[in-house]
Amino acid sequence: MSEGGTTLLDAIERETGADPAWSVLWLHGLGADGSDFVPILPELVRRDWPAMRFVFPHAPMRAVTISNGARMRAWYDIRDFDLANRADEQGVMESVAQVTALIDREIARGIPASRIFLAGFSQGGAITLAAGLRRSVPLAGLVGLSTYLPGATTAAAALVEGATAQPLFMAHGTGDPVVPYAAGEQTAAWMRQRGFEVEFHRYPMPHSVCLEEIRDLGDWFSARLAAG
Template identity: 65%
Template sequence: MTLLETVEHQTGPDPRWSILWLHGLGADGHDFAPIVPELLRAGWPALRFVFPHAPVRAVTINNGARMRAWYDIRNLQIDQRADEQGVRESIAQVEALIAREVERAVPPERILLAGFSQGGAIALAAGVRREAALGGLVALSTYLPMASTTGAEATKAGLGTPVFMAHGVHDPVVPESLGQRSRVVLESLGMAIDWHAYPMPHSVCAEEIRDLGDWMHQRFLAG
């Protein structure tokens, strides 16, 4: 498999942790790169941030316009939102990037998989299915795709992975109720979810970045 192109940022030599961060629909790997200095804290280990570019594909609900997307969105019905084939292809591409981090001497337990919106959906879908647990999952303004098959396909290691989920209560794109529903599904399978809600639309806010930094800090202390 050809690796996706990525934007990378290292906070020091010989990174001990990697954060693989997936952008939302129509954006690219540059979208969240500016968040790095806002997140960083004194005393953290050297980190490698990896921001991949999703493939360009036609998106049905956008009149078939071609844009970077982790999967097609065929209609606005919640249970039919995500193109399963596209989701599974993106999971495989993310797995290839995780494997590269392992080859670069960062083990799975020191890899965080993060994503916003579509990217967060892939992060959740990939994370719960892994045989080797990651250090944590970050799912921002998103939902769990293929929820009906997750119980059968999730692994013990995947369900044991710590999760930070955050959502805007005024989100007109991915309603908070959909994020909450996904949280309930994952918790019913035994997953521990650190849930946060903020008075914002489909976006990221300073308070959210602070809370995410706190959560990441705990992962680094544990690892």
């Protein structure tokens, strides 16, 4: 199955009610799959929210350089531990195109871009930010957890008019050994400097997600949903 010439990724879907009026596309991290964040829904979703569709796509299988070329689900190859050279640009752009195709499918299903959220953890968060910069038709919001902006030195050139209308929730663990906390903080500052409305949270945790973070994210979603 394809959308605009791009093959649609397989995904797990969960709907919180009939005829969902909002969608959330949630991108997992390196080596995981779409099932990784399905278990948080009972803690995240609130009773007063409108019906929503959560889409958890599976990243493609690809060889990952820092894992000695082992094949795993990854949104892009990780070539180096240094963040500045970590992500391969071609892989990032391929994943941005695949995620855009999933967004377009939600729009075709009757949910406008203004009611679609794009969220991601770690690698998935990097793709969320990279895709968000390129959205001339803004989404309802972006969520980047324990992540960073890939290709930050060239990212400014990718920023299009309209993209900064998307509110951004970011969260990071102060003890993260995979994506250093400073990288998340610097990314939040970079996005703010370009005009994004950024809500940034820090937690005493490693490269993971905690209950307090889910509650804070729920508050942020509630505010966005209330704004309509």
